[in-house]
Amino acid sequence: MKFGSLVKILIYLFIPIQLWFVYIMASYAYIGVDLKKTNNEWTVIRVDGKVKSGLNLGDIILKVNEEDVNQFSSVIRWKTLEQAETILASRNGVEFKIDTNNFKKISLSDTLGLSGQVFSLFVAALLCKWMPSSRSAQHLSFLFFNIGVTFMSLGASIRGDLLGKSLIGTCLMLLPIVLLHFFIIFFKEKCGLNLPYRFLRYLFAIVPLTFLVYWLWIITNATYYIYVATSMIMVPFFILGVFLNLIFLFYIFIRYRKSNKNTSILIKMIWVSLILSFTPLICFSFIPRILYGYYWVDSFYSSWAVLFFPLSFTYLLASKKLYDIDLVVRRFTLTSALSLFPSSVIVGVISLLYPEESDASRLFISFILCVVLLSLILYSLEYFTTSLERVMFPRKYRLQESLKKIAKKLGLISSFRELKDIILIDIIRTLQVFGGAIVFRYKDSEEVISEGDIDANEVERLAASDVLEHPSYTRYELVHNEEYTCYLILTRKKTNTHLGFEETQWLNLIISYLAVSLENIHLIRKLTMKLEQLAAHIPQEGVSADFAWFRKLMFELQEKERVRIANDLHDTTMQDLFFLKRRCTSLMEKYDFNPEDLAQMNGIIDYIDIINMNLRQSCFELHPFLLQEIGLIRTIEKLVELEAVAADFKIEFQSARAYFIEACDMETKRHLFRVVQELLNNAKKHSQASIIKLEISASASRLVLSYEDDGVGFDTGDTVLREIGASRTGVEYMKSRILSLNGHFELSSGKGQGMKFMAAFPMKEGRTA
Incomplete structure (x- = not known):
């Protein structure tokens, strides 16, 4: 059967069952009283302390709903008083009547069950919507659905409803089987492991058989004893199923720990989270119930821990951090450890303020909820801090954005001169200083790149001296080697204050980036000079398409040579033509030429203008400087x-x-x-x-x-x-x-x-x- 068809069938069955359970909870209050027949009398042997039913241990039940107690269905099937409206009882020979219509219909247990149901079904629906193409996500949603139906059945089950009891028992047995099926699909989809799965059909066949056994209680007189027997099978089956899942994971780990290390790490983390998820329910509720007949921690509370495992997987699948599960578990373990002390303090204060209402189970549940809540808050603190950083820490956010921008621009630098336009201006704007300079000191020369309001002569003196402190400037050493030394020199901030702690950290990081980039640029410059010499000896016919890097270098060298020629033409030849034209004009004004000679002189001046115009066009074609000034289109x-x-x-x-x-x-x-x-x-x-x-x-x-x-x-x-x-x-x-x-x-x-x-x-x- 396809997954979509299964979902539709479950929805069609779910709606009427949900309506029926809501009707049961709204019609009958939970009484929480167990009976035992002694000498033809039904005696109270257990009273739920969370419910004020008015009955005590040893009270004798005479009538239920104005009828003989032996005729009441809940007494016959479950030996309880659930769904009773009126109860006639006797205590020490004194009869008294209890009207359950005055009881509170919705209890804390009902609230927990409904909350768990809504939450589980909501997550299941989100998984189906967010990741419809992922089979593992679909089976994980079915696991959530199974948990949600279990929570849904709690309210009707404790009220003695046959459908509620049969459904909760079936879902409890189904849970480890669905979990095992999810593991098989998950490891196939994410890790490419082809694991056996045909045996699952036999395990799934056990579930409807158990459901049918529950419904056989209707036509038999041994309902209570069948219920006790199936309960003794159902809980151990659940415990055994969880244990077999752990063994299954251990088997996969042993088999693939060497061939697939990512899978082995993933399995170890799943193993740990699975233990954390099922240990509270099994060790504090089910095992004490089997051994001692009562819960150490009510299963209403410990069952919530089961959601930890599927929720963690939902987070990992949705955030695509599946292979970071070890990091996620370690972070959550750390936040949980940090939450233990404040949670203990909170629970201690509650027990002191409300001593009458602070029993052990409530305090334990409060402690667990505090630990979980604080762990989630601490775990998500990093995410919310990052998301709200722009509002809460605007200066830090701007520094980080500027750092990303500068780091990206560093890849565009191909020469020292480009540092000014690409890096230096951003540093000055970010730090809000008056000006800055980058100084290169070679053995025989010095090169200064400056921007803003800064004294270049003072900068050169500061770079050449050994004095580190200056009243107006701060010097930072970028690179120091045998061939050259490079400094970054900055003025004070425009607010006349020193750089803050965050700004200093940011600047130190920028300096480390710049040091690497400057060293690379220096090596590139040396390599370029050597390649220029090499290029003169490589014949054009020998260059193939494999030398793409060499082709790019040749274009750069070609552009560099064109710029040099254009500058030479502009600074020498065109200037000479300008002075030649002025000389000719001056001669024409100084001497009287006859008309024929004057016409020739005007022709020479016009020809000089033509030459000048052609040279200007040639300079433009050799070096299109306008690209940087007015753009490509213009x-x-x-x-x-x-x-x-x-x-x-x-x-x-x-x-x-x-x-x-x-x-x-x-x-x-x-x-x-x-x-x-x-x-x-x-x-x-x-x-x-x-x-x-x-x-x-x-x-x-x-x-x-x-x-x-x-x-x-x-x-x-x-x-x-x-x-x-x-x-x-x-x-x-x-x-x-x-x-x-x-x-x-x-x-x-x-x-x-x-x-x-x-x-x-x-x-x-x-x-x-």
């Missing part, structure tokens, strides 16, 4: 404007979702700009197009570049795409850049069909332009 628009002046075709450029485009890292922007440059250069040289369409779009995870022209096109079969690195021109050049970003591209063209090109990159967030 930079490409600038490029399109420059190309449109001299191009024979029209260029249409569009962008979508600019926020995501500008949120990508600078490396992606630079490569994308170079690809656009190459597309436009190829279009000028070969396409003979009349219109070109460019589009850039982005989402949170993907960046797409689309290109289309209506030119002459080409046969893609004639284009040989050689290995990456074999060429840095044309399609191979673009492909190399795209693959260096873990992207892919599609190229479609044909003779007379124009060209379509699409490149897609995974989105990498970084510094926005």
Whole structure:
């Protein structure tokens, strides 16, 4: 039978049974009196101390509900007075009458039973809803359902209802079998263990047989004796079933402790939690009842401990901390140990304040509830502290968030100069100081990176001196080795106070992160210099796709060289042209030229402007500095404007979702700009197009570049795409850049069909332009 069909059947049966039990509890009060027939008289032999029935030990029961006591069904079946409305009794020869309609209908036991039922069924429903695809979760929900039905039957059972007694006995016997079935399904689903399970059908067959035996009491005169006999079987069966579960777990542990260590650790923790869950009910209620005829602790109270095991598993499955069960158990054990002393104090105070109502059982239950409640509070304290940290500890929360942000940014640093934009500014803002600086002291030189209101000359003197204390600055050593020493120097806070304890801890952690990053950057710089020397001796044909890291390095070196050339052109050649133009203009103003010479001089000045404009465009193409100032979209628009002046075709450029485009890292922007440059250069040289369409779009995870022209096109079969690195021109050049970003591209063209090109990159967030 499928699990869903079983659930529907149980629900259809559950509703009418629940209504019947509610009717029994609402109609009859629990009396709690046991009888024994002596000399044809029914004598009271037990009175539940929690119920004030008005009867004492030795009282003789004469009539029940105005009829002979020998005709009352509860007396015949169970030798109790349950469901009696009126009782006529005799004490020392004096008759008196008790009307049970005046008794309190709902007792503490009923409240505990209903609470346990509602709680168990609620958790069972949540498991079915949260994890419908997990078979182990479904069987765990059935275990909760079984416990819930047991709690549900308590109220009717103690009132002498036949269905209640039969159902509670059946559920009690069913519980260890359901638990064993859950273990088999659980270890198969979570650990891949194929354990035998066919024997379970024989164990499950015992349960309906027991239920039928209960109902045979109706047609027999030996109801009480069958009830006593089945009770003597039911409780030992439950104890034996729990014991067999422990043996089953021990067997799995012995068998798989070497081949599957995670499973062995899991089993040990399950074993411990299972003992903690069932020990109170078995050792303090069932075994004393068998041996001595009474409970040390009423089963109404000790049965609540059974919920510990399934609840712990529910938490582990729902929070996906199953393999952290050892940590969870140790934490809960620690919180329980911490709860023992305050719980003892609370119970002691209660016993002093209310001595008349403080019997041993109530005090014990109060102690257990206090321990459980305080343990849960202490266990969940970390979770609530973390959740409410933003409100309760705002400064600490901001420091932790800033730490995560800086730690993430450290991965973007590729040079010392980037420390200012990526790290130093965040440190100054977080600590709310006036300014800060990072100083690098080499053997022959010194390098200072500063931000904010700080005196660079004073910083250099402080870094060079051996004085650790300064009235306005605080120096922290980041790295110290033979090649260089690095310091972090900070001013006082804007509030003119020293750093607090939490801020100092945060700064020490940042310093440890920075020390590692700076050392790595230093090693990268040395390695880059060596690779630059090595690259000059490696032929282009020898570079294969396996050297992706080398390809990336080559692009970085190429960009570095382009920046150097662009700066040289701007600082030397363009400046020389500017002075040459001023010299020519000055000569024209100083001397009188004839019209022909004047025209030639004006032509020379115009030609200088053209050269200057071409050099400015070349500098822009070599070093697109605008990427960092105005962003990728505006930079490409600038490029399109420059190309449109001299191009024979029209260029249409569009962008979508600019926020995501500008949120990508600078490396992606630079490569994308170079690809656009190459597309436009190829279009000028070969396409003979009349219109070109460019589009850039982005989402949170993907960046797409689309290109289309209506030119002459080409046969893609004639284009040989050689290995990456074999060429840095044309399609191979673009492909190399795209693959260096873990992207892919599609190229479609044909003779007379124009060209379509699409490149897609995974989105990498970084510094926005």
